[in-house]
Amino acid sequence: MLKFLAMRFGRAISTLFLCVSGVFVALRMAGDPADIMLSIDTPPDVRAFYREAWGLDRPLYEQYGLYLASVVKGDFGVSFAVSRPAFESMVEALPTTAMLGLSFLLLALLVGLPLGILAALKTVNDRSSSNGAVAEEWSR
Known part of the structure; x- marks a missing residue:
């Protein structure tokens, strides 16, 4: 370990x-x-x-x-753009960045999860139908 x-x-x-x-x-x-x-x-x-x-x-x-x-x-030094400590600028932008990231994570879950489930169901249906077709061919 x-x-x-x-x-x-x-x-x-x-x-x-x-x-x-x-x-x-x-x-x-x-x-x-x-x-x-x-x-x-x-x-x-x-x-x-x-x-x-x-x-x-x-x-x-x-x-x-x-x-x-x-x-x-x-x-992290002084920001060239705003002439103040870069860490302060980073901390100030952190809540907005986190909210933006969480929003897109939620969007990805809301869109990706249903699409993933549909893809999995389609794959299961494809397998079962193709397995049924193979079984039917063998029975002839």
Whole structure:
């Protein structure tokens, strides 16, 4: 049992690591956050200030290491969009997200359950009718 739990824990950690790494790569593939957040006519010295403040002037491997360390500590940083802690924005959006998810879960149950039952009944009817046809063929 302990081996099973250790294996599950290891898989969970590796899945989280892959997800966090995927988010980092996806954010960097979208472009330089300073270029995305600042307007085109932003003076170069202001752009350099924000790149340094946000840690974007560091090498990519160093940014990744700092990102991983922050995630492990539970520090999700400051949102570039609203200039406040990202965790606060996430907590604020959680009730709406949960309500949306539960609504679609309910919709999936209301539609999927009857359709699944119909499909199962059709399969049972198909099997019984085909079994009856085979039995009839053998009796001839």
